[in-house]
Amino acid sequence: MVxxxxxPIDGTPPYAGLLKQGVIRLVGFEPQPDALAKLQQRKGPHETYLPHAVGNGEQATLYICQASGMTSTLKPNTAVLDHFQGYPIWGKVKRTALMDTVRLDDVPEISHIDWLKIDIQGGELTVFxxxxxKLKDTLVIQTEANFIQLYEGQPLFADIDHWMRAHGFMLHTLLEQRRRLYAPMKLKGGIHQGINQLTxxxxxxxxxxxQLDTLSTDQLKKLAVILHVAYGSYDLSLRLLRRLGPDFDESAYLKQIGKPLPLTLSAQHPISDAAEVHQSNAVDDAELDAVEMIFVVGCGHTGTTLMAxxxxxxxxxxxxxRETEWFLHGQDFSTELRQEREQAIAAGKRCLLEKTPRHVYRYAKITAAFPNAKFVIDL
Structure with a gap:
C-alpha cells in the first residue's frame, strides 16, 4: 500500500482497517514537516513514512495558499476560482517555495504497489x-480528480481517466463528491453548501x-479483500473470489457479510440460499437501533475531517x-445505514460516526430521524 x-488531516484512509489488522504494509509520502512528524509519532510496525514530494523528479515551485488544502505545485487558477464562493480566499497564494521532487519509479523503498491512494492537488497525473x-501490476488506485481547473494547467478527470484506461484500469466508483456554490449566492447565509457544480x-x-485472466490467484485474493473491506464492493468481491474455484466457500463468504446482496446467483446457488444465509446471521433490529449515532458537522475547512x-x-x-450527504438530497439511506450499523456491531463498536460538514444545515431533520444523536460542530 502506498x-x-x-x-493525517485528510481523515481516516480507506486502508486503516487492514493496516490495524497488520495485513498490509504501508509506505506513505508527506513532505510537510509538521504532518510528517505526526505520522512518525503514531506510526505502527507496518508503516514507513518518507519526506519526499512525488512528481517528475525535477525541482518544482510550491504555491502555499491561505487554506493549506489548496497548497499545490500548480498555481491557483484565479480566473476559475473567482466564479465561486470561498475559493478566492482559500486559493490566495501567501508565498512560494522551491522544492525537489522524486519520481515514483525511482523510490528504492518500494518494489511494487498493490494499492495506491493519492491526493496532491492536481499533480496526480504527473506521478502516474x-x-x-511501479504501477504496472497495481490492482487499485484511489486518486483525487477534478472536473474544473482549480489550478492553471491542471489535468482534469477526463485526462486521468484516459491514462487509466490506456494502462488497463477501469473506473469503479466516485467517492467524496464535492460541490461548490457560485458567487454571489448564499444558502441560508452560508457559502459552503454547493448545489450542483461538481469540483x-x-x-x-x-x-x-x-482482463482478470491476467491476474494471479494471489492478486485476485488481494483485490477481493481490498474491495470488500475498504470499499464495501461485496458483489464484485464475491465474483472475484468465485474465480478461485472449488477452494472458495461461497456460503461462508455470504455469512461473513451478514447482509443481503444485490445479486443473482447461478442455478447451483439459488438466491433463496443467500436469503437463508442472511436470515441465520441477521442482526436483531433492536441491536441495530442501539448503535448510537454521532454526526460531525460544520463549515468547510474548519477541521471536520481531522475531528472525525x-x-x-x-x-x-x-x-x-465517506461523506454520505444523507440529509441533503432527500435520499433513502436505510439500506446503507443498516449495513454500516451491522459493520459497527461486527467490529464490537457501539457508536457510528458520520461526517458531512453541510449536515450542519440539517439539524432538525437529523434529530427527527435520530432523537438521541450526538453532534460535534466545527465552526
Missing part, C-alpha cells in the same frame, strides 16, 4: 506518468474486469468511510 499525500513501472471527487480505479479522524481512533466508534 499513500502519496498521507497528511513517472511511475508506470472534485475521489475516483477509485481497479483492474479492467475483462481523531474520534474514529476510539475503540467504541465505527466511522463511515
Amino acid at each position: 499513500d502519496i499525500g498521507a497528511n 506518468k513517472h511511475g508506470e513501472h 472534485t471527487a475521489d475516483a477509485v480505479y481497479i483492474r479492467d474486469i475483462n 479522524t481523531i474520534l474514529g481512533e476510539s475503540d467504541a466508534i465505527h466511522t463511515i468511510k
Whole structure:
C-alpha cells in the first residue's frame, strides 16, 4: 500500500482497517514537516513514512495558499476560482517555495504497489506518468480528480481517466463528491453548501474486469479483500473470489457479510440460499437501533475531517468511510445505514460516526430521524 499525500488531516484512509489488522504494509509520502512528524509519532510496525514530494523528479515551485488544502505545485487558477464562493480566499497564494521532487519509479523503498491512494492537488497525473513501472501490476488506485481547473494547467478527470484506461484500469466508483456554490449566492447565509457544480471527487480505479485472466490467484485474493473491506464492493468481491474455484466457500463468504446482496446467483446457488444465509446471521433490529449515532458537522475547512479522524481512533466508534450527504438530497439511506450499523456491531463498536460538514444545515431533520444523536460542530 502506498499513500502519496498521507497528511493525517485528510481523515481516516480507506486502508486503516487492514493496516490495524497488520495485513498490509504501508509506505506513505508527506513532505510537510509538521504532518510528517505526526505520522512518525503514531506510526505502527507496518508503516514507513518518507519526506519526499512525488512528481517528475525535477525541482518544482510550491504555491502555499491561505487554506493549506489548496497548497499545490500548480498555481491557483484565479480566473476559475473567482466564479465561486470561498475559493478566492482559500486559493490566495501567501508565498512560494522551491522544492525537489522524486519520481515514483525511482523510490528504492518500494518494489511494487498493490494499492495506491493519492491526493496532491492536481499533480496526480504527473506521478502516474513517472511511475508506470511501479504501477504496472497495481490492482487499485484511489486518486483525487477534478472536473474544473482549480489550478492553471491542471489535468482534469477526463485526462486521468484516459491514462487509466490506456494502462488497463477501469473506473469503479466516485467517492467524496464535492460541490461548490457560485458567487454571489448564499444558502441560508452560508457559502459552503454547493448545489450542483461538481469540483472534485475521489475516483477509485481497479483492474479492467475483462482482463482478470491476467491476474494471479494471489492478486485476485488481494483485490477481493481490498474491495470488500475498504470499499464495501461485496458483489464484485464475491465474483472475484468465485474465480478461485472449488477452494472458495461461497456460503461462508455470504455469512461473513451478514447482509443481503444485490445479486443473482447461478442455478447451483439459488438466491433463496443467500436469503437463508442472511436470515441465520441477521442482526436483531433492536441491536441495530442501539448503535448510537454521532454526526460531525460544520463549515468547510474548519477541521471536520481531522475531528472525525481523531474520534474514529476510539475503540467504541465505527466511522463511515465517506461523506454520505444523507440529509441533503432527500435520499433513502436505510439500506446503507443498516449495513454500516451491522459493520459497527461486527467490529464490537457501539457508536457510528458520520461526517458531512453541510449536515450542519440539517439539524432538525437529523434529530427527527435520530432523537438521541450526538453532534460535534466545527465552526
